[in-house]
Amino acid sequence: MTDIALEARLPVRELARACVNACALAAAELGARRAGLAEVPRIRVDDGAVATAFTSERHLLINGRAPVNFAPLSRFWRTADGWVRTHANYPHHRARLPAALGVPTEDPAAIAAALAERSAVEAEEAVYAAGGLAVALRTPEEWAGHEQGAAVARRPLVERERLDTARARALTPVGASPLLPAAGVRVLDLTRVIAGPVATRTLALLGADVLRVDAPQLPELPDQHADTGFGKRSARLDLAADRCTFDELLASADVVVTGYRPGALDRFGLSPHALAERRPGVVVAQLSAWGAYGPWGERRGFDSLVQAATGIAVTEGSVEKPGVLPAQALDHGTGYLLAAAVLRELTERTEEGHGRCVRLSLARTAHWLLHGIGAAPDAAESVAAGPEPWLAETDSALGRLRYARSPVAFEGGPDDWARPPGVWGTDPARWA
Numbered sequence: 001m002t003d004i005a006l007e008a009r010l011p012v013r014e015l016a017r018a019c020v021n022a023c024a025l026a027a028a029e030l031g032a033r034r035a036g037l038a039e040v041p042r043i044r045v046d047d048g049a050v051a052t053a054f055t056s057e058r059h060l061l062i063n064g065r066a067p068v069n070f071a072p073l074s075r076f077w078r079t080a081d082g083w084v085r086t087h088a089n090y091p092h093h094r095a096r097l098p099a100a101l102g103v104p105t106e107d108p109a110a111i112a113a114a115l116a117e118r119s120a121v122e123a124e125e126a127v128y129a130a131g132g133l134a135v136a137l138r139t140p141e142e143w144a145g146h147e148q149g150a151a152v153a154r155r156p157l158v159e160r161e162r163l164d165t166a167r168a169r170a171l172t173p174v175g176a177s178p179l180l181p182a183a184g185v186r187v188l189d190l191t192r193v194i195a196g197p198v199a200t201r202t203l204a205l206l207g208a209d210v211l212r213v214d215a216p217q218l219p220e221l222p223d224q225h226a227d228t229g230f231g232k233r234s235a236r237l238d239l240a241a242d243r244c245t246f247d248e249l250l251a252s253a254d255v256v257v258t259g260y261r262p263g264a265l266d267r268f269g270l271s272p273h274a275l276a277e278r279r280p281g282v283v284v285a286q287l288s289a290w291g292a293y294g295p296w297g298e299r300r301g302f303d304s305l306v307q308a309a310t311g312i313a314v315t316e317g318s319v320e321k322p323g324v325l326p327a328q329a330l331d332h333g334t335g336y337l338l339a340a341a342v343l344r345e346l347t348e349r350t351e352e353g354h355g356r357c358v359r360l361s362l363a364r365t366a367h368w369l370l371h372g373i374g375a376a377p378d379a380a381e382s383v384a385a386g387p388e389p390w391l392a393e394t395d396s397a398l399g400r401l402r403y404a405r406s407p408v409a410f411e412g413g414p415d416d417w418a419r420p421p422g423v424w425g426t427d428p429a430r431w432a
Contacts, residue, residue, distance in 0.1 A: 031181035067223030085308035100130030140311030151294035163355035168281020180207025191259030197228030198335025204231025229421025262292035396420035
């Protein structure tokens, strides 16, 4: 039996509960509005369900096999003056790391030797310049004094912007058994890794027709897709070569969720304002690692890197020996907040009918964890039991899956996804 408590020096459990609570409440309110209910259904936030869901990638089994969540080159490394954290799970990022360091091989010993001769900041800049991913370990004070850290601190947790004055497609009423708040909502999912897919996985649970679209030249990690692909369909589409197909999808989409680094999709005409011009009334949800502003506004990033840069790794360990959170809580927490923000915008759109954009970042969620949430002294004790009550199994095209069920729950709502994940990129690029 595995302990699933989210125990940490930082109030991770409180953050996890708050994010799931926000999502469940937003879902219940939208569901009540669309079903014409006199009262909003009561939500349920179970600590065990939340802890299990926030570590869903660890509980996943595919035909009895545990997934591989981190590649050997994704880790902390000693530098001449401290530590640097790298991320090299994807093949293209893995290849760029040794190239940036002038190492002809992916041998960890050779990379360790090269990094030991450089300062952490020097390694950070060199790897990023080569298109790889590396971040110097910083204390919370050092991050607060960094230009990017200061820019992040000035922003709200959820940024909102009204996009247009055109009327959106009205959502039809829904039934109440089960209550599916997002029924009939079409979601174009242009996200990768964990946070964005967690958000769209949640919208799929709530009844949305979610179509994930990926570029053919950027394959997803199969185990990652198995964990976050529940309830969705997955297609491959070259946005440059097959623009007509994407335009047809956009023409009847209600929501577009993007998870690429800021500006990466603009060259395809997929900025929020361009999307609103082509699809009046659309809700655009943007997710980034560092925020779409400041000197790091166009940088790639992942949960583990944000933990290292913002001071979380030092808080959970020390300058001499950095630590990590008990879950990729920035990814999962931001994912549920992103889903909540989309549901809120859909609720407001039923009254005002205008397009909207919401923006969240892992770095801003990290700031909230470090400075905005206090541990509740009177909170219930952490769950110290196995995850079995919140796990389920199903057959799929990928094999027999054991997976974590969603923690987003309210009276009369769905308790599981309508479909398991399929093989990545094999569905047709059209709405169901």
